[in-house]
Amino acid sequence: MKQFFYFIRKEFYHLLRDRRTLFILFGMPVTQILIFGFALTNEVKNSRIAILDNSKDEATTAIIHQLEASRYFDIVENLNSYAELEPTFQKGQIRLAVVFPEQFQNSLLHTNAAPIQLIADATDPNVANTLTNYASAIIMDYQNSMKETQDFPYTITTELRMLYNPQLKGSYNFVPGVMAMVLMLVGAMMTSISIVREKELGTMEIILVSPIVPIRVIVAKMVPYLLLSMVNIASILLLSVYVLDVPIHGSLTLLVFECFLFTLTALALGLLISSISDSQQVAMLVSLMGLFLPTIMFSGFMFPIENMPIPLQVISNLVPAKWFYYIVKDVMIKGTGLETVWKETLVLLGMLIVLLTISIKKFKVRLE
Amino acid sequence: MESAVKVERVFKNFQSGKTQIEALKDISFEVGRGELFGLIGPDGAGKTTLFRILTTLMIANKGNAWVDDLEVVNDYKEIRKRVGYMPGRFSLYQDLTVEENLSFFATLFGTTLEENYELVKDIYVQIEPFKKRRAGALSGGMKQKLALSCALIHRPSVLFLDEPTTGVDAVSRQEFWELLRKLQLQGITIIVSTPYMDEASLCDRVALMQDGRIMDIDTPKGITQKFSKPLWAVGAADMYSLMNDLRSDERVDTCYPFGQYHHITFAEVNQEIQGIEKSLVDKGHTNLSIQKIEPTIEDCFMELMNQ
């Protein structure tokens, strides 16, 4: 047993003395969370809009107030006529114009149907789409509040509700994604590199020639990265909750357990990679191309799996990150428990057992 | 003499692309207990493969081998407890200190530095001043001594050293061989490989290896005595034209440059030397010297290669 603990200690020395790598390992999740949270977001904030209010009544004023109060819009221009619209768009000063017709409140109260024109700069269709959606939602909100105060029995309103993420926050989507990415990278790539490095150094020959049992070598190689991954999980979760305001709705224990399970799977993959690579470069390349890319592409975090061609959908089932991503979304964001994610958990567990068995079998007691 | 290592008709092939490489072809030898045995041969002769088979890291295609009377395939676990091994290009953990490297390898073999201190004492006192230094910052000679200590730390009965002196300067090499002699006195069997022929004379017995075969096994003296012809060393001011002149002379059988001299043998065993000397003088060579010399291992190695 002493052998084993000393081996782990040695691994920690390697880990702690390689300052640059260590810095990257700890820094990566933090920067990724921050980059995704603040820079690479598909949310639209403080978009500059113009208002053309031909009615100037109580209702339009109320709606304009609500638009202005929202963090999505900044009213920069109050226009007086249709003629001013085009030039304002052309100068690139605004991305959306809200046009109220004459007699707006009147029409609303009497005919129960008052049109509002939303004119968007569709050079970037995604942004245009998002903006019109936001604006419609705000207008709909107003209509609903009207309904409560003044009794319109038969008003039919379109209902738009954003489930689980009412503010349409991007962070709800990428926090689980970043977790999958970081855990896969730290687990698989670092474990495989640390084993392959021993092959390159020639120390693996001595370790093999020594009486130490191979399984202990394997476990000792995994322990430091398992711990490191747990630290990373903690930092990601803390950042999400306190900086990005992404709450953990479900059970924290379950969440940590699932992370643990996924990390072990990543470590087993790393072990497998180490048994097929002879140099650190190969190990790195295989981890990046074989694991990291599929994690990004097939977990559903960047590209929706439902939209993929069937063969790719089938392949995505082989990517552990896909299952992990489902689980984390369910547990963390939807707040469901093991009763909804037991199937995915079993899939991960199965993957872990298979991978671990193969890699332990493949771990050679000899050089060939 | 009881044997510490016994190798019987071992063959080993590797598949390299489409071609089969025969790394070892019919290797047999025995090493006695407490012997300092040298495997001498150039890169690619099969020395490392042979070491890997003996240290249970590879399995031979044919034939068998025993270390400490244990069979290398079936008893590999037991052998691994008893042998010390220093692979070629072995560089330890660069980011661990001298002390940490030592205690890691000690615990790996289930022992401590203190337990076998007597054995590594001579080496350890030399590296002790640097024990807090990281292995990566040691000089070549010191790294090699540290590696030897690590291989010795569990008091192995047989020590395998694969090219320990490659890339190390002459002073460190000399000190290293002195250390090996001291270890031998402690009863450890040592098998060492080297591509440098001049190190052969420092072993009790040597096997000369070339191209997967053992060409000869004997004591260094026994090997040089087998040299078939009288050997002469010839020197002159212009060594390059001397070599060309000697090689074009029909009376000369072989002519190899050997540093400051050319070593030559004659087609006739009783070749009269005056005639040769005269024709060299006639060709305008100055500072000419010809003397009969004892062959070195390297001379013998080349003679064996030519057979």
Add this chain to the structure above:
Amino acid sequence: MSNTAAISVSDLTKQFGDFTAVDAITFDVKQGEIFGFLGANGAGKTTAMRMLCGLSLPTSGKANVAGFDLYKESEKIKKNIGYMSQKFSLYEDLTIRENNRFYGGIYGLTDQQIKEKTQFMLKHLHLESKADTLVKALPLGWKQKLSFSVSMIHDPKIVFLDEPTGGVDPITRREFWTMIYEAAHRGTTVFVTTHYMDEAEYCDRVSIMVDGKIEALDTPAALTKQFNAKGMAEVFVQLARKAKRSDN
């Protein structure tokens, strides 16, 4: 061997902070000479050689390599020297012809010149049938001889060899040294760094560096006599044992 100097060095010094790696060395290498440059690990050999190849600027001192000033004309020096070491040699995954083409191209040879050189080299080494063989499929001895030939492809005035024959079988080794003799005979200056003393004995003259200084410089015969030794190994050990910093 003529009397013009191919390399002329005086008080050449290289300092890294407080550490003087090369300490005011002075020597001349004649054109067509085989010059052995010896020293223990850490004596400053590599640093000195790097400076001579124009890879690192000296802290002080003067040096002239192949007729060019080390400070001002290092690019011209690079065109006129060749370099070969046991570690750095040919691209294993290219054929002999492709390696030649690449190195010939680097030194600005024309296609015609490369073709002729390759033809000549293959014939000389009896490798005509192997021109389109990957280098990694060749035996070590051939690689070594080949990489020496490639380092000479641009007819350099000086060729630097770094431990050229380590690990090669004795016969190939002699063939290799025969090639070096031939090159020197044609007027190429050969600068060999090594810590194998049997390589040193092939040289016309050798210098031995200890702690950044050149402690001895003469023919191997004169040195063995001066130090009352049996061979260069003994001379070297006597000198290098005095070293204080070999383990820093």
